[in-house]
Amino acid sequence: MINNPEFRRNLWLELTPYRLVGMPLVLGAIFLLVYFVNGRQVNEQFATTAVVFYGILSFLWGTRLASESVVSEIRDHTWDNQRMSSVGPWEMTWGKLLGSTIYPWYGAALCLLVYLLAQDSQSYLVHTVKVVVLLLASGLFSQGIALLSSMQAIRKDRNYSRSQAAAFLVLGVLVVVPVLSLAFDEHTTFTWYGTTYEGFGFVLITLLAFLAWTVTGIYRLMRSELQIQNGPWIWLCFVLFLMGYGAGFVTVELSDPTLPVSVVRLLLSFAIAALVTYAMAFSERKDPVAWQRLLRHFRMREWRSLLDELPCWTITLGVTLLTVGFSVLYVSLPANPAMHGAELAVFIVSMAGFVLRDLGLLLFFNLGRNPKRADMLTVLYLALLYGVIPTILAAVNLDLLTTLFWPRKDLQPILGMMAVMVEVLVMSWLVARRWRVNYGERRG
Amino acid sequence: MIVVQNLVFDYPGTRALDDVSFAIRPGSITALVGPNGAGKTTLLRTLAALERPLAGTVLIDGVDVLRHPRECHRKLGHLSDFFGLYEDLTVRQCLLYTACAHRIPPKRQRLAVTRAAERLGIADRLESRAGNLSRGLRQRLAIAQAIVHEPKVLLLDEPASGLDPEARHSLASLFLTLQREGMTLLVSSHILTELAEYSTDMLVLKGGVIVSQQSINAPRTASVGIRISLAGAFDGIDGILNAIGGVTEVRLEGTSVLFSYSDDPLAQHRLLKELIERGAPVRQFAEEQVNLQQAYLATVGAAQNGGVA
Numbered sequence: 001m002i003n004n005p006e007f008r009r010n011l012w013l014e015l016t017p018y019r020l021v022g023m024p025l026v027l028g029a030i031f032l033l034v035y036f037v038n039g040r041q042v043n044e045q046f047a048t049t050a051v052v053f054y055g056i057l058s059f060l061w062g063t064r065l066a067s068e069s070v071v072s073e074i075r076d077h078t079w080d081n082q083r084m085s086s087v088g089p090w091e092m093t094w095g096k097l098l099g100s101t102i103y104p105w106y107g108a109a110l111c112l113l114v115y116l117l118a119q120d121s122q123s124y125l126v127h128t129v130k131v132v133v134l135l136l137a138s139g140l141f142s143q144g145i146a147l148l149s150s151m152q153a154i155r156k157d158r159n160y161s162r163s164q165a166a167a168f169l170v171l172g173v174l175v176v177v178p179v180l181s182l183a184f185d186e187h188t189t190f191t192w193y194g195t196t197y198e199g200f201g202f203v204l205i206t207l208l209a210f211l212a213w214t215v216t217g218i219y220r221l222m223r224s225e226l227q228i229q230n231g232p233w234i235w236l237c238f239v240l241f242l243m244g245y246g247a248g249f250v251t252v253e254l255s256d257p258t259l260p261v262s263v264v265r266l267l268l269s270f271a272i273a274a275l276v277t278y279a280m281a282f283s284e285r286k287d288p289v290a291w292q293r294l295l296r297h298f299r300m301r302e303w304r305s306l307l308d309e310l311p312c313w314t315i316t317l318g319v320t321l322l323t324v325g326f327s328v329l330y331v332s333l334p335a336n337p338a339m340h341g342a343e344l345a346v347f348i349v350s351m352a353g354f355v356l357r358d359l360g361l362l363l364f365f366n367l368g369r370n371p372k373r374a375d376m377l378t379v380l381y382l383a384l385l386y387g388v389i390p391t392i393l394a395a396v397n398l399d400l401l402t403t404l405f406w407p408r409k410d411l412q413p414i415l416g417m418m419a420v421m422v423e424v425l426v427m428s429w430l431v432a433r434r435w436r437v438n439y440g441e442r443r444g
Numbered sequence: 445m446i447v448v449q450n451l452v453f454d455y456p457g458t459r460a461l462d463d464v465s466f467a468i469r470p471g472s473i474t475a476l477v478g479p480n481g482a483g484k485t486t487l488l489r490t491l492a493a494l495e496r497p498l499a500g501t502v503l504i505d506g507v508d509v510l511r512h513p514r515e516c517h518r519k520l521g522h523l524s525d526f527f528g529l530y531e532d533l534t535v536r537q538c539l540l541y542t543a544c545a546h547r548i549p550p551k552r553q554r555l556a557v558t559r560a561a562e563r564l565g566i567a568d569r570l571e572s573r574a575g576n577l578s579r580g581l582r583q584r585l586a587i588a589q590a591i592v593h594e595p596k597v598l599l600l601d602e603p604a605s606g607l608d609p610e611a612r613h614s615l616a617s618l619f620l621t622l623q624r625e626g627m628t629l630l631v632s633s634h635i636l637t638e639l640a641e642y643s644t645d646m647l648v649l650k651g652g653v654i655v656s657q658q659s660i661n662a663p664r665t666a667s668v669g670i671r672i673s674l675a676g677a678f679d680g681i682d683g684i685l686n687a688i689g690g691v692t693e694v695r696l697e698g699t700s701v702l703f704s705y706s707d708d709p710l711a712q713h714r715l716l717k718e719l720i721e722r723g724a725p726v727r728q729f730a731e732e733q734v735n736l737q738q739a740y741l742a743t744v745g746a747a748q749n750g751g752v753a
Contacts, residue, residue: 005544009530012537077528080494081589084517085545227493227513289454293498369457438457 005087006095007102014103023107027053031114047118051135054111058139059173062104067146067168069100070225071153071160079225089222093215096222101143108139130204134183137207138176144214146172151221156285179207192248209245213238229308232315239276239319243269263344266327270348273320274355280313281359282375286366288439317359324352343409346417350407353420358382360427367434445470445597445628446491451500453486453652460486461497462652468630468645470596473623475639475660476632478649484632485525487649488599491630492522505596518546521590525601525632531575535566535585538574539592546593560588563618580611587615591622598622600631604638616641668707669732674699675725684722688715702732 001007034049035042073079087095098105112132119128150168153160182188188199216238220230247265290309297306328345361381365374390405402408403416404423446468453461460483468474476484489495491502493513502509509516530538539557548556561567564584569577574585583606591598604612612635619629619642630647633639639646640660648655674681681701685691690711694703705715716729 005541008544009533009537009541012541013530013532073528076531077524077526078530080522080524081527081542082545083494084492084520084522085542086514086518086547087545088514227496227510288456289498292454293496296499371456 001094001098004091004095004099005085006082006092007099010095010099010102014099015106019103020106023103024110027107027110027114042118043120044118047115050111050115050118054108054115054135054139057104057108057111058135059142059176060169062101062108062139063142063146063172064166064169065100065104066097066143067150067165067172068162069096069147069150071150071165071168074154074158075160083226089219089226089228092222092226093219097140097144097147097215097218105139112136130200134179134200134204134207137204137211138179141179141207141211141214142172142176144172144211144218145175148214148217148221151218151225152283155221155224156283179203183207190249191251194251206245209241213241229305232307232310232312235312235315236319239273239316242276243272243319243323246272258340259344263327263331266323266330267348270320270323270327270351273316273323274351277313277316277320277355278358280311280316281362282378284311284313286311286363286371286374288367288435291435292439313359317355320355321352324348343413346413347407347409350413350417350420353417353424354407357420357423357427360424360431363431364427364434367431367438369438445472445505446630447501447503448491449501451487451490451497451502453483453490453495453497453500460652461490461500464500464649464652464654466647466654466657468628468647470628471623471626472644473619473629473631473642474645474647475636475643476630476647476649477634477636477639478655482649483652484649485601488522488601488630488632489524492520492599493517494522518593519596521593521595521598523586523590523598523600523603525605527586529574529577529582529585531573533574534571535561535574535577536570538585539570539588542589542592548593556592556594560592563591563621564588565614579606580608583607583611587618591627596626596628598627598629600629602633603631604633604635612638613641668705669702670705670712671700671702671728671730671732672719672724672726673728674701675727678724681724684719684724688718691715707731 002011030053031046031049034046038045070079073082082092112135116128116132119125146168149171150160150165153168183200183203185199188203190197190199190202192202216234220234223230247269250261250265250268252261290311294306294309297303297309327348331341331344331348333341358378362375362378365371365377365381368374385405390402393399393401393405400412400415403411404419407420408416446466448467449465451461451464452459464483464487476487478484486495490497491504491509493502493509493516496510504516505519507515507519530541533541536557539560540553543553543556544550557570558567561570564587566581566584566588569581569585574582577585583603587600587603590600604615607615616638619631623629623642623644631639631643643660645657646660647657677699682694682696685694685701685703690706692704694701705712712729716726719726
């Protein structure tokens, strides 16, 4: 790691002699104060204080620095120099993740040391080690999410002020809140694919898995920044992992008594894929130039380049539609015990139709002449379509018309499906027309 | 050294580079000129693999920039028009970091840092913080960072902006030194007089299209430009010149005539003798150096009139 240029640069900047001395002095004074307040005892309360300060240093300060590490380079016009260096994406990932946060980690490590020293019983050694691993992984996860989200954001828009970058800090902190609360709740257990697991161990393994995916995500974005193409496979694996992980939580008790667990797992997988599609569609750049490049690859039959440059949301949309197709087949099988299989199939297709319509709306606004606030405009329209208008219709007893705005299983499902398909067709025509008018004249 | 073929770059709704093709020979200093918004910065950033074009190919020393960007970065140095420095690092640390980031072996890093600092005249500032440097010294440090790994190609976007005349002159000397050492330079600038000091070639970009590529102050070829000034009007001077073998591109400018002819001194002496014998009132006869500003204005003017020089 010490040979990593980015890490070394951060060491020069962050670990100056004054700062190296300052951190133990400040922490030492705080712990001394706690020691005296605590009746000159090094007990559990003392250990808790160490964990709290670990949290402040790692989850707050470290996450803030991680969220700023690339954004500030862009702001200070030094990022292009880094992009033009020979530092590889893997080195850059760790150089940024550990390098920019090295000073808070220095303090956090001291806190963990105090936490370990405050443990008095040999019998809890395994648990203590597990807690330390969980705290370290949570810190890295929080910082990783902040860095990942900031890097995803700069792919869309390069200019972020300090206050805007605070959103990445908030996101980084938010993701560790459930992790820590679930891990330290002694009564929590998880039933996953029919097996019940003890809470702490399950959360720890889940955390390590998601941390690995976070680092992989940063690595992929770093590759993109360094102009190295990413294939679609890693992203595909992540989406499938997410679907498989989420579907595991469906148990017999959770599911609708009229539906078998397998069907609910399929539906949940579809919902996860659809949610990830929405998330990526909104967070990725919907650049007409990128579409032109994709069309060009398609026309030139450059399949490898086409796959390399496909936006993640289109790959996820493909997975979503495949899940829909598989779910429809599965629930329609005569041997399948699913109740009202045909109705369910219609409902699933309707939901997929709404996803397509919404994405069409998003593309339509983004292909406008001035697409700066297109995503925000789409959110506004979706709020109207899913919230305000159906509520008004329901209020004036025009419940049937709400099928135009909501996938409804209880009310004329076939009519609803036909309505949403018409919406999809209209949206597709509008998108195609806007493309032709604004960008179609040039064929790259 | 740099080969660009059919390069197309679009910003949403705007074509910044339109089917751009050109080649730059090794060891040359090419002035990239053109009006604001011509696409100069976009071209430089695309050559540096910082931006991805819609179509086209860019080869740097035979390596495809789009396919192997990292390999190209080892051969390239780039100075952006809006460059940044790590303000809290010393000049030595800035250069050491760049050397390290460019994979210069640890044993050679110190030497590379010293060499780059000496070339840019900042060897006495190695322990100063980058944030404390003046505008000119910052510019020099940025250029030192761009050349610390001895790239084969150096791309510079407005390298002299904000520099005083003395610093500009020393920058020109540095570029000529780098060229003599075998480096190929592509320099974008608005200051044509500065470019004229060191450029060997000129690439004119206008509206995303290459309008012209020509040699400026190139080593002498068999043919040179000659200007004769006449003491007064003399009808038929162009006819006389066109009738002499070897004279081409005759152009009248008031009482002056410009044309191309052999660079052989004896041939030029014979030409002058013949003109005087035919009664032409020649009062001045001299080789004409192509002036970058004139060449640029003539090229852009020709492009505006619908032609391409």
